Ligand SMILES: Nc1nc2c(ncn2[C@@H]2O[C@H](COP(=O)(O)OP(=O)(O)OP(=O)(O)O)[C@@H](O)[C@H]2O)c(=O)[nH]1
């Protein structure tokens with residue numbers, strides 16, 4: 001499970017001040033009090049939105065303020081209320097008080113709203129304070145300050161797609177090309193030491209989340225290399241992209257690489273071997289022995305797995321890959337819905 005975190009500061013609007021004023025009318029020597037109330041400060045709301053997948057947008061924009069209430073005026077005119085501010089978050093976001101760490105709200109559905117900071121009340125103008133014995137009160141209340149809080153937002157991100165392959169297969173390079181993630185890339189094994197997440201933007205608010213994990217080697221399922229520490233991240237994904245370097249720089253055999261990784265997945269958890277998988281031949285730009293590619297294609301086809309070839313460096317095939325992933329994910333989602341409907345019927 002990856003956790004996306006963002007700390008934000010919310011500040012509701014202060015209430016406007018009331019005012020002290022008196023009526024001045026022709027022929028009325030001493031008019032009564034006429035000071036209006038201050039407006040109410042705006043609230044800060046947090047709202048769950050369907051279109052968001054991460055908290056990234058808040059990391060660059062951590063302060064959210066609502067408008068202040070305007071001050072009251074003479075002739076019993078009330079100050080205008082301050083405008084509310086709305087912070088959008090993805091479904092699945094949990095809101096904690098940053099100071100006490102208390103869980104304040106858990107967003108489970110799009111459209112839910114949580115009042116994060118309440119606007120200050122407006123102060124009363126002096127006309128509120130007139131009594132038969134105190135006809136000309138010369139005081140008013142000031143507005144109350146708006147609520148203010150630091151909030152810790154946390155989102156458990158579940159990757160839809162897991163990238164697996166030997167070290168150096170080009171996993172991090174691929175995620176850097178199809179998403180905004182900028183992981184470290186280098187021509188030595190085990191460059192990636194911790195999983196990276198990337199959000200792939202398909203346009204129109206459609207996205208999917210890809211996890212790039214450290215390279216796997218033979219024995220990974222028993223803890224070799226960085227091994228099983230990260231395979232659990234793949235366990236929750238719906239689709240596996242299995243990247244295999246087919247260039248001869250790798251110095252290894254593409255088909256045996258492919259078989260070793262599949263064996264490690266199965267050893268770790270038999271379910272992973274059954275998980276939908278797309279086989280992706282990488283570094284096609286550096287392909288100098290085409291039979292490496294053809295043998296891998298055959299192996300994938302024999303296993304009934306879709307096969308694609310890409311070069312993340314020249315961008316060849318990456319768009320097709322993203323489209324195929326989107327299509328497969330939609331198919332998987334549809335099967336899940338059909339299955340749950342069948343269960344409902346029983
Ligand atoms: N020619 C060529 N080189 C590539 C391509 N994709 C990645 N590389 C190179 O391959 C090397 C390894 O790439 P990474 O993306 O770091 O590989 P990785 O699979 O994330 O490796 P680990 O994190 O160690 O598991 C780097 O030198 C990349 O520049 C490609 O499409 N063509």
Ligand SMILES: [Mg+2]
Pocket residue numbers: 171172173183184185191192212213214215
């Ligand atoms: Mg990497």
